Amino acid sequence: MSTPQAWNPADPRSRPSREQVLAGLRGTDAGGEELVQLLTPEGQRLSDPRFDAYADDVDAESIKALYRDMVLVRRADREGNALQRQGQLGIWVPLLGQEAAQIGAGRALQPQDMAFPSYREHGVAWCRGIDPTDLLGIFRGTDNGSWDPLATRFNLYTIVIGNQCLNAAGYAMGQRFEGKVGDGPDAEATICFFGDGATSQGDVHEGFVWAAAYDAPVVFYCQNNQWAISVPLERQTRVPLYERARGYGFPGIRVDGNDVLACLAVTRWALEECRTGNGPVLIEAYTYRMDAHTTSDDPSRYRLADELELWKLKDPIERVRVNLVREHHVGSEFFDGVAAEADELAARLREFCLAMPDPAPDRMFSEVYTEPSPLVEAERAEFLAYHASFEAVD
Known part of the structure; x- marks a missing residue:
């Protein structure tokens, strides 16, 4: 058994210790008071006095809509992955396992809010009305994104790790300077998405500093999926990521990133804090990347299959399905209908991709x-x- 000092993720003969494998699980297995959870892996609805008010309108129909969002986004993601493997895309960035973190946050946004993604936020794009076909040009190499960032209130994908945090902080500073923060219904906020690996980049820390200094209305939304490509979280920080916010003078909170209801409620709270002038806020959505970092990555070289199998028990879609069946008595007709709709989306995505024209040589x-x-x-x-x-x- 290799020790933490001897483990080399780039060496397929080297393996992490048992302690390293389990370290990523303790946050949701042990939980603790710091982890906000409204829906258990078994589909049981929980109460949290701090955030119940931000989820009290989530009835059976709302949960069905969130389930549909996650299933369709996962199906589009799997089709994108297959298209890359078949040579139709140059690369694909999977979101498998992070559907709840993205759909919960995406559905918490108001139309006037602004979102800054990295390159994995296909679920947030879906929530902002961007069709999955609009993402294909980026990964086929034909464009940089075909949507209007101002019209959709969703910025173009950012490939440079962490750079979107500076863009988001600057945009949020502008919202404050222009008087768009307050108690009115038109008050605005900004949300910035990044992964745990990005927290080791200087751009993220600079964004935190500027946002704190100017009370910028920005929610920093970190999807902690445990792996910065092949580097585990314990190689990046000595403290939970949400606790880093304290050093910059604003609140941080950890939410179960596989719980779509908790992600929705906590993000609603954080955005409201920002819109009313109490920002910024850091959210650590504690989740897990169930696929490769990108299609250029081989996760079997640095993580054990047992780790993946344990996280499958926390599947974000399955816990919603179980909740709908057990607590709301939703029948197979609904689930079959969503599955058929997902297949239609995948077929449309494939048809669109195969018909995409090659760009002119001088583009x-x-x-x-x-x-x-x-x-x-x-x-x-x-x-x-x-x-x-x-x-x-x-």
């Missing part, structure tokens, strides 16, 4: 600067001449 030059650049234009002409020389040979 890489047209998306560099807003204004024409003599240097770029010269490089474009040289490239097109080089490209045309191959056609002449044919």
